[in-house]
Amino acid sequence: ERVLSSANSIVDALRERSVEASGEPPSDRMLELALREYSRVFDEQEGGFGSAPKFPQSLQISLLLRVLRRLAEPEEQKLARRMIELTLFKMARGGIYDQIGGGFHRYSTDERWLVPHFEKMLYDNALLSVTYLEAYQLLKDNFYRQIGLETLDYMQQEMQSPEGGFYSAEDAGEVGLEGEFYVWSFEQLKSELSLDELKLAERYFGVTPQGNFEHGKNILVFDWGVPVETRAGQEFVALRKNLLEIRGKRQRPHRDEKILCGWNGLALSAFAKGYQIGGEERYLNAAQRCAEFLERIFVTEQGLKRRYFQGSVGIEATHEDYAFFIDGLIELYQSNFDLHWLELAIKLQDRQDAVFWDTNSPGYNFSVSEDAIIKKKDFLDNATPSANSVSLLNLIKLHGLAGEKRHYQRSRELAGLLSGLAHKYPLGFPKALSAFDYILEGGKEIIVVNPRGGSAGYEFVRKIQADFNPNQVVALCEPIAIEAQTALKPAAGRTLEAGRTTVYVCREHVCSAPTVNLEEAAAMCSEIRRME
Template structure:
């Protein structure tokens, strides 16, 4: 519409003469997008983007739609005709339009005030699995036809469900999808990272835009698969995503940018496409021919202007992944990596992508979680360092008067923090605690959670509003629960509350969590698979949990102490429903304030002590972590 209509002189003339035009960035103002998208869905039965709203001067909508061509065609009203007709009606039938606006507003308010509570139970969890099972594409992976979205939280749900229910088919669906996504063109085999979605059903031709949140959630899914299966390929893919993020989406001060556009030189996908001649010019004839054969780069191509590198027809994909991104060193592997580096540099010299260099708190929260998790499970400190730097960036640049902002760009922070900003940032802090066991992360997570519950939570009906109680008030305060491309703020808030309740043992977090889970259980009725991230928390509550308290003397600065903490972080990162708390001589007083129950766990001068509770049973304290791991294996049904 931007190119077709808003740059059209005739349509621009009507807009400037008859209307006050407002363009909304839905990343910076998700509250505005949510409210007026609910208008569109209420009026038309469905929503979508681009979203077109016509409203009164006091922001009360009376007309909504999505895409409009410049002029009427194929039975669809044209924007020119629409704008002219509405402007004429406003002049002669304003009262009717105002009445429409009043009815729409009343409908939205009534809808928001009629939330249904339900009892959280495993029925919804099992139904979600069956819904995924029924829609699974056994040939290509994924859960729909074209277009195909990665939706990593669905895969994480399946892996956790499979582990808890001893359902190999659930893990198999997730693995098939993860493998096929990597093999397809949706993964950038030259520079790393995943594109937004696939336009076909086999993951070959992507919409080439790369987004930070997609790649963060995909890191978490591949790391989860690595921890669950031990299959190196998953760890290598996660590492390649993070290498891409570090190289192309990281600010010099540590924050993460939003993403990169699909277009280069005005052509979508041009940046990513190669011809055989180009490959052989860069790599030489022999190496170039091998590369083209491996990655399906042919004379006739698979996309306009050439071929998108992919491994869909190559059954040797795992060995190629090892040579390109993993392996154990050696001259051959190093030579292969040099080939990718040369192709990457050639691609950069040929054309560049526009970068969306906004730094959003919510999306950074996801990438902090991803880096922390990857650092713990893959045992790579530099990933944890990425998370630490990004968190420091947020705390330094995106906090004003004790509240979170939405975005930062070119030295300017703006926007009142929304639910997603608070929930995702707090989750990042909690992930950092479970990796570093630094009490300041836990302390700040609890402090921000106090603000989140105080400003966003509906004490009467449950659920978190999208914007704060003292924020700019729109025509209605909405609550979002659907886990779409990203998990909803309400789903993330539930996970935050559960982790705080589990780690601190404080009743106040448990009480809010119970209301939140009842609210979510009602919201997901009929379509639980659309709430997969909320179901992760529900599973944590419904299945037996495991908690480990470790008491340490003052050895944390020693090599043995650091290795022990790394082992504890690995356990926390790979086990479902598992939390770890570390109490030392140095942090004892602060931990007893943050988690009062830790007063009952003395720090022994004799060395570390481990207290493991699983479900309703707690084992006697032991002095070696190996004893804890053995007990966990027995609990998990892995034998003696």
């Protein structure tokens, strides 16, 4: 009874909050308030926010990257940058990151990111790979790029099924032997490595005869005294490869092979971003395989399904499944510019609006169940972002790409609701605040009209996607197909100038004069509206 009472209280509180939301419009002041609130709980020694156990805070760091990009005051820039860099460096150097196989463990049991709970979750790695790649875009530190791409490599090698979807998790290990797959005794290393390799392991990974974990074992960490550039060096790469081969002879932890639609949407978005930023075709191929699987297995005439396991599909999708999948489809469209994926995103958004939007109390319901406990709204960010906040960004981007008024109107309703909640408790709404940053800067729409068979348009897109411009969408099309592309209304009538690749840079659908000067166009795409 106490559990039921508590659940009802939570549901009631959420409903009351949705009704009481002030509708206060988003403002730069809200982002500056969030910066101050994060600095208040920031760990100045070890990075991250709060005390142990410490969870990877991808959403918070992604928000701080957006805030840093638009801050005008040098002291505030310094503060935001320190929180970002210390947290990302400490996590990537610590035991929470698998220094040999790539990918992040679930959380750290201590404040130093040393001893993790060794489980690896799909959603954590999808979100963290994007955060590290965004940090690379903004700060141009190759260490972030390396960690982001290593994380994608881990996901592709160990978590992508032969059918294309991604499994949910890898366990920590057998009870009483958690982490055994990942840790090393000094004697093990001594017996497996040459003397020179052992010395390198001591230098790079801090291994000692005493160890830093239970029973004298060593959790490998990337020693703080070793320059980050070392990770790209021949010695480090060879040692890491050798250790991975040795570890590969051990029994891997059990893998949870459920394939969940929503979590796969996060993975789809991550691999699409990985291609946009990293430029390697294998990431695009992984994203396309994932999208094809999700469409084939989960998309039905009656709507989305949620879970696939050993050939069986079941459970009606929740709002989260729709929101995360739509987000991934939008990013995939902006990677290969196959209009099919944008059209599917629009179709699913329309279905989401019809099924989950609450006409009595604004916001999307978590599920379609009539059960009083289950039927609630997902506003707060947790280990995964709030589905309502993800939907806000989806609606903003879909309006930018498709130009449909219904997406704009719904996004403004949702922004008003979330703004009232985020104003009261900014620490709980980093994803919503990231969406507000998009609104406040005034999102850009980049329309690239490319001659049939030409490569200049694609090269231009790759160039602008290498930089951190989170508040814009990109459409690329050929002039012949424009009138037929009903999903790309803002591109209708856009033509080539002098038969060359032509770029239209628009802000909230008000476009500058077309230009064939791609350097000039790239500079326009990179223009930033600073906070006032």
